[in-house]
Structures are given as structure tokens and as C-alpha cells.
Amino acid sequence: MASSSAGKGAKKYQLYDKCERAPPKTIFFQTDLTNYGVASDLTDLLNICQALVAEQLFQQLESDGSACWRLRSREDAAKIRALTNDERIIYGHIESAGQTPIWLKTIKRQTNMHQNTVDKAVRSLETKMLIKSITSRSRRMYMLAHLEPCTDISGSGWHSEGELDISLIEHACMLTIQYVRDKSWAEQKLPASILKSSIDAKKRAVSAAKQNPKAKANSPKYKPRLGPHNRPLIPFPAGWQQYPTADDIRDHLNIEGVFSFEVTEDDLKTLLDMLVFDGKLERMGARGFRSVRELENEDDEMSSAFGNGLTQAPCGRCPVFTLCEEGGPVNASNCVYFDEWLKF
Amino acid sequence: MAQHIAELCTLLVDDLYGNLSSRVFATLVRVGRLTLGNVAHHSGLSARQVKHGLVVLIQQHLVLHSTQDSVTHYEANVQQAYALVRSGKIIKLVEDRFGEAAGGIVSNLLLLGHARVKDLAEAYGVSKKHGLNGAQVNGNASLNTEEKEKERTGSQHFKTLGQLHKELGRLLNEGFLKEVWPVQFKPEADVQTEAELIVTRDQYKGGVKGTKQTVQFNEDVRALKRKWRDEGADEDRANGQANGTKPARPVSKRVKINKYAMNGMSGHANDDDDLVGSLLDEELIVRVNIDRCNVAFRSQQLVEFCSRYISESTAMVYEALLQRLETKIERCHDLLVIVKDEIEERETAPLVTLLEVSNALDKNVDLAAGLWSGNDNQTSSAGSNGNKTNNYEDEGYVEEEDSFQVNGSHRADQLTARDKMIHIKSHLQLLCDDPRRFVTWVGSRGGGEYRVNFRALTSSLIQYELEKSVTARFGALATRLVRALHTKGKLDEKQACNICLVKQKDIRVHFAALQEAGYVDTQEIPKDNSRQPSRTIYLWSFDQSRCRELVLHDTYKAMCKLLHRMKVERRRYKAVIDKAERTDVIGNEDRYLTGMEKQTLSQWRDSEEKLLTQLSRQDELVTLFRDFPMPPFEP
Numbered sequence A: 001m002a003s004s005s006a007g008k009g010a011k012k013y014q015l016y017d018k019c020e021r022a023p024p025k026t027i028f029f030q031t032d033l034t035n036y037g038v039a040s041d042l043t044d045l046l047n048i049c050q051a052l053v054a055e056q057l058f059q060q061l062e063s064d065g066s067a068c069w070r071l072r073s074r075e076d077a078a079k080i081r082a083l084t085n086d087e088r089i090i091y092g093h094i095e096s097a098g099q100t101p102i103w104l105k106t107i108k109r110q111t112n113m114h115q116n117t118v119d120k121a122v123r124s125l126e127t128k129m130l131i132k133s134i135t136s137r138s139r140r141m142y143m144l145a146h147l148e149p150c151t152d153i154s155g156s157g158w159h160s161e162g163e164l165d166i167s168l169i170e171h172a173c174m175l176t177i178q179y180v181r182d183k184s185w186a187e188q189k190l191p192a193s194i195l196k197s198s199i200d201a202k203k204r205a206v207s208a209a210k211q212n213p214k215a216k217a218n219s220p221k222y223k224p225r226l227g228p229h230n231r232p233l234i235p236f237p238a239g240w241q242q243y244p245t246a247d248d249i250r251d252h253l254n255i256e257g258v259f260s261f262e263v264t265e266d267d268l269k270t271l272l273d274m275l276v277f278d279g280k281l282e283r284m285g286a287r288g289f290r291s292v293r294e295l296e297n298e299d300d301e302m303s304s305a306f307g308n309g310l311t312q313a314p315c316g317r318c319p320v321f322t323l324c325e326e327g328g329p330v331n332a333s334n335c336v337y338f339d340e341w342l343k344f
Numbered sequence B: 001m002a003q004h005i006a007e008l009c010t011l012l013v014d015d016l017y018g019n020l021s022s023r024v025f026a027t028l029v030r031v032g033r034l035t036l037g038n039v040a041h042h043s044g045l046s047a048r049q050v051k052h053g054l055v056v057l058i059q060q061h062l063v064l065h066s067t068q069d070s071v072t073h074y075e076a077n078v079q080q081a082y083a084l085v086r087s088g089k090i091i092k093l094v095e096d097r098f099g100e101a102a103g104g105i106v107s108n109l110l111l112l113g114h115a116r117v118k119d120l121a122e123a124y125g126v127s128k129k130h131g132l133n134g135a136q137v138n139g140n141a142s143l144n145t146e147e148k149e150k151e152r153t154g155s156q157h158f159k160t161l162g163q164l165h166k167e168l169g170r171l172l173n174e175g176f177l178k179e180v181w182p183v184q185f186k187p188e189a190d191v192q193t194e195a196e197l198i199v200t201r202d203q204y205k206g207g208v209k210g211t212k213q214t215v216q217f218n219e220d221v222r223a224l225k226r227k228w229r230d231e232g233a234d235e236d237r238a239n240g241q242a243n244g245t246k247p248a249r250p251v252s253k254r255v256k257i258n259k260y261a262m263n264g265m266s267g268h269a270n271d272d273d274d275l276v277g278s279l280l281d282e283e284l285i286v287r288v289n290i291d292r293c294n295v296a297f298r299s300q301q302l303v304e305f306c307s308r309y310i311s312e313s314t315a316m317v318y319e320a321l322l323q324r325l326e327t328k329i330e331r332c333h334d335l336l337v338i339v340k341d342e343i344e345e346r347e348t349a350p351l352v353t354l355l356e357v358s359n360a361l362d363k364n365v366d367l368a369a370g371l372w373s374g375n376d377n378q379t380s381s382a383g384s385n386g387n388k389t390n391n392y393e394d395e396g397y398v399e400e401e402d403s404f405q406v407n408g409s410h411r412a413d414q415l416t417a418r419d420k421m422i423h424i425k426s427h428l429q430l431l432c433d434d435p436r437r438f439v440t441w442v443g444s445r446g447g448g449e450y451r452v453n454f455r456a457l458t459s460s461l462i463q464y465e466l467e468k469s470v471t472a473r474f475g476a477l478a479t480r481l482v483r484a485l486h487t488k489g490k491l492d493e494k495q496a497c498n499i500c501l502v503k504q505k506d507i508r509v510h511f512a513a514l515q516e517a518g519y520v521d522t523q524e525i526p527k528d529n530s531r532q533p534s535r536t537i538y539l540w541s542f543d544q545s546r547c548r549e550l551v552l553h554d555t556y557k558a559m560c561k562l563l564h565r566m567k568v569e570r571r572r573y574k575a576v577i578d579k580a581e582r583t584d585v586i587g588n589e590d591r592y593l594t595g596m597e598k599q600t601l602s603q604w605r606d607s608e609e610k611l612l613t614q615l616s617r618q619d620e621l622v623t624l625f626r627d628f629p630m631p632p633f634e635p
């Protein structure tokens, strides 16, 4: 019993040490931690993380419904361990608000604590230099001592004269995507074997078509974009550390971009988030970004990769869909959209 | 909304089983549970006609029935009726995996609803009393014509009874066929009531008291229902409820796994009829197991998802992994098993090891393809491949023809076992590493142990399809908004603008369009009691399951339209179709059909095929939206 817990203790610090080598503020996902190879299996890993969270060395976060962790420095962790319960709860709330300062009243409401308790805890945290206060619109707000308040949005780099500068944003997107795309996928180097497999695939398709003359030789649904040498693009191995990070991208933009301002961390974060929403980039591991595998036929309205079974049919995009019913004035028998679709 | 699925099912029944059956079916769908007399009343058919219709429908499992106090109620089985549209896909699936002969069996069973092994053998002309040609196979008229056809094609599939039994046994063991039990003919509500009655009678004589007992009671009921579903009816039930279906068979005969053992198969390549007659129970009644097919369809869709985002070769490894897992999964979602939370689900999820994947993998898959064989030694752990025939320089994509003549030296069958493992492992790691988390690493037993989080993946896949709908209908910007809402939760207009970097006036247009179509919702939160618009916050939100339901019903409706249109087209070309289908014309088209007629005919065939293809694609959406999602956790 004792030895196993000691083993876990050792593993715990092993994992922490490995994580420490990553740049500060890195967020670790389960796969990242697995890749360090400290834990023997998943349960083990989760136990270790749990232990680190309990020791305040890890901060547990959530992203897209899956757990992830951020490191705290040993000093911070020690300070937090020394806090009273109330203080720790309040610290947690302030910490989770991140770069947005949080109002004292909000804290009180969230924690459901008495005014006095909150006041006392906040004061104590302030003297311990864990949090700092900021006055904004005559409200006293608090945030973690080492963070800078996020810029008021209307002042972000993407605005000019109080309006979002769409062409500027598009320019930045283009630069970002190009930069990331070049570092995201490797070009297949074994044309012989590729050729072989694709020939095999074709043979199979042909023989399938022969067996079932009704089914047209169905071309593959997805046509991935090829590399500069016209060969397929393939992923880098798992755990690849050289996907561009936010910092890399920011440096690139600040050098290459024709911006009248310095792109800040926050500006870039918004931009990257947006590109992720757009399905252009995806996060790889703790810090990297990769371009989403591109398809040549995805934006082609006529191809099978565009939309789905519903939207490809006339009804899926029909303006009178809700009105259309058998026996009604609009129905499938007299439908002009169908006529057109079938003709094509 | 339910009207669309009802209409769709009626159309399908009409298409396959004719007008009489579809009128009976339509009545049951429209009115609900009815007795025979009531069906006649509501449908305007005579009791005789209704009876005829019901016989067909029950044989096809399209109508369920239950008898209480000697009154029989009938209920439409919408699920089964919908599955008619999937028949082609199911046959193709089985054909691809188990060959043409197996596909043939499944195709026959889909047509018959269910069949006794003995009768199947007779239909295939391989029964012991071959030549007697018993026409009274389960009293189904439609078999007769089918039978003739089978005698033509079927005899090629199976030369001996043994072969047929072997194939049936394989399909049963793989779960694509299942045994027919009385409980399958009953409406769900009756099964529930009956289970509750029995559990109360046996275990809760004094009634159920308190929440704790209620929970236990519900679990006991589910356990009993599971037993009925998975093992057939028990004696208790068979005695208590003598209904029109086949008598329950002794439980002892049903052994769970590998129950359809093929005794003495191995030694005899040329089985003679006498020996193999004892292979499967002749009286066994089998049907196609749709739940199991759905599991296979889920694998298919996930493999496609993977090939879209990673690569075709990794997708092949994924396919092997998923098919291996399929043997450990009976259905996509099990309503009779309550899962408390994620942790429980994780702990009970089936696992698959690297070794298993390796064994399941097709020998011809080129494992090296799709793996980066970097020259960088630091990354060799994942990228290394055993035979480095081609040492390119870092950036040097040497265009020399010679150096490319490696000629399949990377084929799986020529790799050493160790290399093969390393390759497979690299593929599996890619699957783990992908943001969609196609697989999850669990431990290192068996060379590496993995799990698939079907719940999360299904949700990603659903989101992916919904977003594709949104892009196609409202453009890329709308998709960005939907994604932002899906990730961030509720947002007001200003927040949404800042997150998505869109101008307020653009965002309004898109939100309005999305809201009108029902894809996003808005919620008004007044800041004070004045209820003025200026003092109100409008929060936008996106709810995946709501949106999924919406698109699902739209899809049903669109499928109705396709079927309607098919009828219209058929009517339009009726004259020439009729001519082409005349028995004297079939096979002699060139002689009897004019050039004009042939052209019209091919026009019609094209449009029919186009409509059918679209129908099948829409069915894929239904599978995804309706059959894959798992029931929510119940803590």
C-alpha cells in the first residue's frame, strides 16, 4: 500500500517535471499527458492528475467537454495550499474568470458567502499578492495578480474607427491559413505503393460495378487536396511537436502582415478561435494548430462532398418546403425544382 | 411532425406489399392501436380483407399484436416499416462482408420477414426431402414467386444443405441474423405492462414503496425485459400468455455466444446431406437483426468520417478496429440499460487491442501509406518504417523514376510482424491524436488497448452533418455562428460579433434566417420590469438535439417527396415500362422495342436511379440522427 502510493507520488512529480518543460500557460489534454509515457494506463493517469490537482500543482479546466489541465508554479501551488477554505474557493472563482476582471458582488453571488467573509478573504489574497484589484466604471474588480486585463473589445486590433475591419481580418486569415497549412501535412513519399493501393482501389471499384451494374462506378466522395508535388498529403506522426503555435503565428503575422499595429495575444486568440469555428484550423495537442484536411470538392456545389443527402435533393433547399404537401397547390408531382434536378 | 414518418412508412409498405396491406397499415398508423373490427371500420375494408392484409404485415413484422382476454389488438411497427428503405443497403453490407451467398440469404429473409430454417432449405432446393417442393412455407403467398426465382439463382449459392446451414450459422453468430421469439411480435407497451405485472407478482407483492424501491423495481423490470429480448420468452410467460405466435421453445436450448455451433464441420469439405442435417435446429426461425446492422452502419460512417479528416489508409486500420469492436457491441443504443454517467460508460466500454486489430486487418492493406516516413531521427518512434529503401533528403523530393520503383515492398504481407505492429500502432496513435478522438488509448495490454467513445463521436458526426446542412442552405458564415454557439453556449449579439468577427448587421441577417428555419433559438431576458426592447438582452443558442430532430423530420418529409416523385415518374413512363416488363419482351428488347422506346426507358431508369441514390443518402442521415445517438445519462 505504502509503496504503491509512494510510486504514485514519484510518478506525479515525474509528470509535473515533464510538463514544466513546455512553455508557460500550456494547456495539456489527456493525450498530451499520455504521450509523456509516465502513466501505465488511463486510470493511472487520471489518478495522477487528480493527485496533482489536489496539490494545486494542476489547475483543472474543461474544453469542448473534455478535461484538460494547466500547470501552476510550485510557489503558487504552495501559496494556495496555505490558504483557508474560503480563500481557496474565492481564488478559484477569480482564476476561472481569466483575463476578465470579476466584480466583488459577482463573487459574493457566485459563492453565496457572507459579505464579511468575502471581504476578508479578498483582502488576505491581495496581501499575499495572489490577486490584484482594478477599478473600472467605479466598480472594484479583481483578477489574478500576474495577468493583464483583456483589452476592451472595441479597442481590439481588428477594429478601425470603432468598426470591425473585415478586409483586414480577411487578410490576416489568409496569411494565417497559408502559414499553418504549409506546416501541417507531409507529402506522401512512396508513390509506388500509393500507386499500387490506388490501383487496387480502382480495381475493386470496377469489379464492384461489374457485379452490380446498377451502381455507377462511384467516385470517392472526398477528393483531398494534393501536395505541391501532386502527391497525397498525409498527417505527421502522433505527438508531432512542430505544428505552429499561437506564438509562431503571431510572429509570422507581425513580420509578414501589413498591419499598422502589433497583433496582440488576444487579437490573435480571437482570430484563431474564429478559424477553428470556420473549420479551417484545428487544435493539435496542447499548443499546436493544424490546417483541417482540405478537400478539393467541398465548396463545389455540384459535388457529393457538398452538403448532405438532404440538401443535395431539391426539397432540402426548397423555399416552399413547409407548404409542400400531396393534394396541396405545391406538391411533388407538379414540382418544377424536381423537373430541373432530374434533367441535369 | 410524426405525420411525415407515418406517410413515409405507408408509402414504403405500399410500394412493396401493395394496396391492401398499405391501407391496413395506414389505418393503424393513423388511428393507433386497434382491434380487427376497428381496423375494418376505419379503413372501409371488409374484415376478410383486413385479415388478409394483417397476415402479410405480421409475417413482415410490420404489425405487432397482443391478445388480452381473447381480444387481439394490432399496432403498426413504424421502425420495421422504415427499415424497408434500408433493405438494399443491408444486403450490400452483408454481401461485402460475407459474400454473395450470404447476401442472398439476407435478401430472402428481408422479403419474407422471417423464415424457418427448414423452409429456407426447401426454398433453396437443398432440403432433405428435396423435390417435394412444399409450397406452404409459413403460409406466405409471396414466397411462391420468390421461390421460383431462388431456385434459379439460389441453387448456385448452395449446393448442399450443409453449406446453407454453415452460412446461416455464421450470420447468426455474427449477429446479422437473429432468432425469432414471441416477444418480438408484441408492442412495446404490452411488453412493459406484462413485465411490470410479473415483477410485481413475484417480487413486490406488497407494492412498491419509496423512491429507492421504485428505482430497484424499474431496474428489475428492465432486467426481465432484457431477458425476454436477449434470450426469448421464459416458461412463465409462455404459459401465462398463449397468444397466436409460435410456442416458446425451452430456454435451455439457447446458449448465448457461439450458440449455433457447427459440429463436425471442419473435417468434411464435401458434406453429405445426412451428416449435416443436424447442424442447425431445423425448426429455428430466423430474421434479419436490424440493430446489428445499425452497428455496422455506424462503423461505416465513422470510417468515412475518418477518411475525410485523416487519410484513407488510416481509415482502413480504423475499419478493422471498429469491425473488431462490433463483435462486442449488440446495438448502438440500449434503452434497457441505464448508464449513470460518463465514468460508468467508460468503464463498461468494450476494448480492443493492437493485436486484435492486427489480426482483423486485411492482408492487402498498404500500411506504410498514409504514414510519414520522416528522415528525422527524433521522430522515428512513430514514423520509422522497417525497410528504408528510399532515403530522401530532407526537402528533396527527388523526381528520379528509378528511386520510386519500390514496387510494393511496403505491402503488409511483406513486412515483418514487428514492422507491421509498429505501423498499425502509428495509425492508432494518429486516431488518438486527432482532435475528434477517433479512439482512446486505455492501457498497454495486448500491445496497446483502445476504446472508442461512441457517444462523443456520434455527437461530432451529427454536428458535422448539421453544419453541412447549414453551410449548404445559409452559407459558411452561418456555420461559423452555429459552431460558436455550440462551443460557447448562449451568446448575445455583441458577444457573437466579437467572437466571430462579424459586423452586427451581417450577424442579424444570418441569425434571423437560422432562427426562421429553426436551427437556432433566441431567448429574451428583461433587465428590469419595464419589458422594453432596449432593456432586454437577447441570447442566441444552438441546441444540437433539437436541431437534430428538426432535420430528421425534414429528412422524412424529403424522403416522402422522393418516393412520390418516383411514382409520378413511373406513371409518366408507364406505357413503355409496361411494355418492357412484358415476359415476351424481357430478354428480347432489341426485337420488340423501338429506338425511341429504348431511349425513353433509359431516361426513366436514369431518373429512377437518381431518386433512389438520393433516397439512400437521406436514409444515411436518418441512421445517423435517429439510430446512433445514445440515450442521455441517468444519474
Ligand code: SF4
Binding pocket: A314, A315, A316, A318, A319, A320, A321, A322, A324, A325, A330, A331, A332, A335, A336, A337, A338, B561
Ligand atoms: S417537392 Fe418540390 S416543391 Fe415540394 S418541397 Fe420538394 S422541391 Fe419543394
